[in-house]
Amino acid sequence: MSLWVKICGNTTLADAQLAVDAGADAVGFVFAPSPRQVTKDQVAAIAPNLPASVEKIGVFVDPDFTTIFSIVESCGLTGVQLHSDATSDLASRLRQRFGSSLRILRVIHFGSEAEAQLSAAANDRTINGVLIDSRTAGAVGGTGISYDWQAAKATLFTPANALKLIAAGGLKPENVAQAIAVLEPWGVDVASGVEATPGRKDPTKVRAFIANARSAYAELKSRWGGAQPERRAP
Numbered sequence: 001m002s003l004w005v006k007i008c009g010n011t012t013l014a015d016a017q018l019a020v021d022a023g024a025d026a027v028g029f030v031f032a033p034s035p036r037q038v039t040k041d042q043v044a045a046i047a048p049n050l051p052a053s054v055e056k057i058g059v060f061v062d063p064d065f066t067t068i069f070s071i072v073e074s075c076g077l078t079g080v081q082l083h084s085d086a087t088s089d090l091a092s093r094l095r096q097r098f099g100s101s102l103r104i105l106r107v108i109h110f111g112s113e114a115e116a117q118l119s120a121a122a123n124d125r126t127i128n129g130v131l132i133d134s135r136t137a138g139a140v141g142g143t144g145i146s147y148d149w150q151a152a153k154a155t156l157f158t159p160a161n162a163l164k165l166i167a168a169g170g171l172k173p174e175n176v177a178q179a180i181a182v183l184e185p186w187g188v189d190v191a192s193g194v195e196a197t198p199g200r201k202d203p204t205k206v207r208a209f210i211a212n213a214r215s216a217y218a219e220l221k222s223r224w225g226g227a228q229p230e231r232r233a234p
């Protein structure tokens, strides 16, 4: 078992390739209003040039099924990240259409409703994992703002929770090791924390983020010894 690392908000082939070369497991493309927003045509030109082994995740905010379906097919996406109140219905339609080949991630925002939402997610067999992001007024993602990791560890990233939980929100090269040490997540995800300017990646930050995440996870594994937690989809 290893740490799953996603570099999100890529807008060019050069940036996505940079993430791949630096060792990312997944690259993300934001199909929603954002400084990182991309179109179907842009990603359809980028994704086929990336290695098949790298996951290509589309990020959608309040999407409809037809839009996602068309983008997944045209761009050859291998996963979707759903920011939506109607995630369950959407996820089951996507699962029916694409089968197990599509990674479906649900997003939960850290806050008062997060524990209940996570309990519901644990019973939702259509999703493969849950990304925990910060809650920020007027924005759904890509904010560069982190949450209280100690509180999140106590309520969401608990040892009893065997879901594949992905830490996101305000991560950057300087703090990703600390986030991993506290939260012990299955994966980490970053968008703005590795940018040079909104929408473009900084090679030094991308490389440092992934290197720091990998070495923090190696330390975590030695802390666990032979007793690594089993992580599962719901």
Ligand SMILES: O=C(O)c1ccccc1N[C@@H]1O[C@H](COP(=O)(O)O)[C@@H](O)[C@H]1O
Residues within 6 Å of the ligand: 008, 009, 028, 030, 032, 033, 034, 035, 036, 059, 061, 081, 083, 133, 140, 141, 142, 143, 144, 145, 168, 169, 170, 171, 189, 190, 191, 192, 193
């Ligand atoms: O990156 C965006 O602009 C974005 C827009 C709308 C929804 C999600 C978005 N990105 C996701 O947000 C998290 C946190 O971003 P950041 O690292 O704090 O900048 C990121 O993991 C993306 O998956």
